[in-house]
Amino acid sequence: MSACLAGLAACAPALGLAQQSVPAQSPASQLVLSTPTAAPTAVQTNEPEQPSTGNIFPHKPGASHSYWDNLEGHLAIEVGVTGNPWTQTGRNFAQFYADRANTVTMNQIIGSLSHPVENIGGGYGIGFTFETLYGSDGRFDPTLGMGSGSLNGMYQWVPTQAHIDAKFPWIFKNGIDVQVGQLYGLLGTEGTPATARPFYTFSYAADYILPFEMLGVVVTAHLSDRMDWILGVDAGNSTSFGRYGNNNKPKGYFGFAWNHLLDGKLDMHIIGHFGPQGNNGIAVKSPDGLWTSAGAGAIANSKMQYNADFLATYRINKAMSVTVDGSYLHDDLLRDDAYGVATFFAYDLNPSLTLNARGEIFRDNTGGTITQFASTTSFTRSISNKPYPYYSAPPTTYGELTVGVSYRPDFINRHLDFGQLTIRPEIRLDKSLNGTRPFNKAAVPSAANGYAPVVTDGTNNMLWFNCDAIWAF
Numbered sequence: 252m253s254a255c256l257a258g259l260a261a262c263a264p265a266l267g268l269a270q271q272s273v274p275a276q277s278p279a280s281q282l283v284l285s286t287p288t289a290a291p292t293a294v295q296t297n298e299p300e301q302p303s304t305g306n307i308f309p310h311k312p313g314a315s316h317s318y319w320d321n322l323e324g325h326l327a328i329e330v331g332v333t334g335n336p337w338t339q340t341g342r343n344f345a346q347f348y349a350d351r352a353n354t355v356t357m358n359q360i361i362g363s364l365s366h367p368v369e370n371i372g373g374g375y376g377i378g379f380t381f382e383t384l385y386g387s388d389g390r391f392d393p394t395l396g397m398g399s400g401s402l403n404g405m406y407q408w409v410p411t412q413a414h415i416d417a418k419f420p421w422i423f424k425n426g427i428d429v430q431v432g433q434l435y436g437l438l439g440t441e442g443t444p445a446t447a448r449p450f451y452t453f454s455y456a457a458d459y460i461l462p463f464e465m466l467g468v469v470v471t472a473h474l475s476d477r478m479d480w481i482l483g484v485d486a487g488n489s490t491s492f493g494r495y496g497n498n499n500k501p502k503g504y505f506g507f508a509w510n511h512l513l514d515g516k517l518d519m520h521i522i523g524h525f526g527p528q529g530n531n532g533i534a535v536k537s538p539d540g541l542w543t544s545a546g547a548g549a550i551a552n553s554k555m556q557y558n559a560d561f562l563a564t565y566r567i568n569k570a571m572s573v574t575v576d577g578s579y580l581h582d583d584l585l586r587d588d589a590y591g592v593a594t595f596f597a598y599d600l601n602p603s604l605t606l607n608a609r610g611e612i613f614r615d616n617t618g619g620t621i622t623q624f625a626s627t628t629s630f631t632r633s634i635s636n637k638p639y640p641y642y643s644a645p646p647t648t649y650g651e652l653t654v655g656v657s658y659r660p661d662f663i664n665r666h667l668d669f670g671q672l673t674i675r676p677e678i679r680l681d682k683s684l685n686g687t688r689p690f691n692k693a694a695v696p697s698a699a700n701g702y703a704p705v706v707t708d709g710t711n712n713m714l715w716f717n718c719d720a721i722w723a724f
């Protein structure tokens with residue numbers, strides 16, 4: 252905990268340099284809950300005395316309502332550290348955002364300007380969200396063609412959301428919602444913003460098989476008060492169009508979401524994302540001949556990738572919730588299947604302290620999905636058809652158990668003029684369940700391993716201790 256506080260203090264000079272995007276940290280029993288679709292489901296009315304929901308232009312009592320009364324601005328800063336004394340590589344294997352071992356990292360300064368969908372007359376509504384992120388997390392959250400020229404170091408700036416949200420009173424009693432622009436992926440329950448997840452570290456599925464970013468259109472049709480139909484078309488995972496696209500074929504979403512079932516206690520969705528994801532460029536070799544880019548040529552245009560996600564959250568009572576998240580990926584180009592189930596439990600012990608637990612089993616059938624990106628820019632290079640250093644594991648069934656708390660220290664927060672501090676220590680054990688040894692060592696291409704950097708002589712488990720600190724308003 253002291254390491255978290257020290258890390259946050261070290262980044263204090265950066266506070267004045269950013270604007271942010273997500274609201275202050277909620278109890279983790281709420282954070283685990285995932286809205287089944289990113290599309291808005293309600294329209295703000297324009298009653299003259301409506302209380303303001305924004306924090307930019309407060310609504311003055313008695314004054315006529317303005318659309319801009321509900322403009323919101325948020326800022327959050329996350330600093331974290333991972334402790335893994337057994338690693339020989341300086342890396343935590345099979346991790347994206349928390350890959351740096353035994354290092355204090357400024358993960359994100361994330362700022363947003365947004366407006367909820369608000370009635371503009373006739374049942375129509377309009378809103379928007381603009382969000383940007385700076386920090387080490389930017390290495391794994393790019394959208395090629397949108398600020399991707401800055402992706403060249405440990406700390407990077409990336410735009411994360413830029414979309415217009417609209418409500419149309421068409422076809423169904425509750426209408427349809429449309430989002431156009433750059434959005435987060437709709438699958439899974441662990442979001443990129445630190446306040447959108449209960450732990451500092453991510454599950455295997457969230458890191459490796461669920462789309463991060465998309466550029467496109469998502470339509471949510473409200474079939475009933477409790478059921479939504481989700482459709483979308485996008486350019487692909489973390490890519491855009493033209494020379495920044497991975498191939499010339501469209502991708503898209505299809506699924507359903509059920510909201511507030513069983514007296515409001517149950518939310519669930521089943522959503523799929525489908526389309527060719529491979530890069531149709533020509534494979535490129537590094538100057539030393541050791542590394543090759545991900546380009547597969549024209550065949551990538553016809554090789555499909557299928558992602559599917561089933562998510563269900565049940566609120567046992569006001570203090571406890573359980574979430575089950577099952578994810579699946581099949582990739583025709585890699586000839587790989589990867590799938591897993593993660594279960595989350597959250598219990599608000601008191602207003603300042605929440606206990607969180609996550610258990611996961613995840614299978615990578617060929618070893619082609621779980622890949623450790625070995626350099627700072629490896630991930631961006633991999634999706635840009637450039638050679639990139641990496642190492643991977645044999646086909647492995649992974650088990651993971653994480654236990655931690657979200658602590659919102661009242662003795663600090665009651666003295667803050669705005670925002671809230673949250674500290675999240677956790678202990679995590681990763682283990683190979685089928686006898687492979689992929690942890691705490693690295694591999695490089697050589698004649699001895701057939702120029703395939705697969706780790707076979709590491710450890711079969713990884714015990715590590717992590718903590719982050721978040722200030723958010």
